[in-house]
Amino acid sequence: MQIQVNTDHRVHGGEGLAAYVTTDLTSELSRFDGWLTRVEVHISEDGTGHGEDKRCVIEARPAGAQAVAVTHRAGSVDDAYSGAVAKLAKVLDSKYSRAHDHKGGDTVRRMPPPDEPT
Numbered sequence: 001m002q003i004q005v006n007t008d009h010r011v012h013g014g015e016g017l018a019a020y021v022t023t024d025l026t027s028e029l030s031r032f033d034g035w036l037t038r039v040e041v042h043i044s045e046d047g048t049g050h051g052e053d054k055r056c057v058i059e060a061r062p063a064g065a066q067a068v069a070v071t072h073r074a075g076s077v078d079d080a081y082s083g084a085v086a087k088l089a090k091v092l093d094s095k096y097s098r099a100h101d102h103k104g105g106d107t108v109r110r111m112p113p114p115d116e117p118t
Contacts, residue, residue: 056080
């Protein structure tokens with residue numbers, strides 16, 4: 001999985017921010033590593049100086065499927081990033097768990113039989 005981090009000229013952090021985002025995303029999305037080919041992170045600030053002016057957009061590109069994108073706005077870069085990662089994990093978990101777990105769990109046929117009463 002390739003991770004690309006982009007920031008606009010108003011967001012400070014540079015290489016340190018990119019390294020943090022890369023290691024954090026690698027650990028957060030490790031369970032989806034087989035499905036995702038590339039993840040792009042865009043962190044920007046709209047420059048208004050009012051409240052929630054930081055924005056993080058994360059776009060995940062699964063192999064052979066349409067890209068999934070989430071956006072989160074917050075007052076700080078850290079909050080915007082962590083909110084976007086939580087949203088992305090929820091969307092990917094919903095999309096890929098349903099594809100591999102029929103209705104989200106085991107059936108009665110696969111459950112072990114109860115112990116015989118003595």
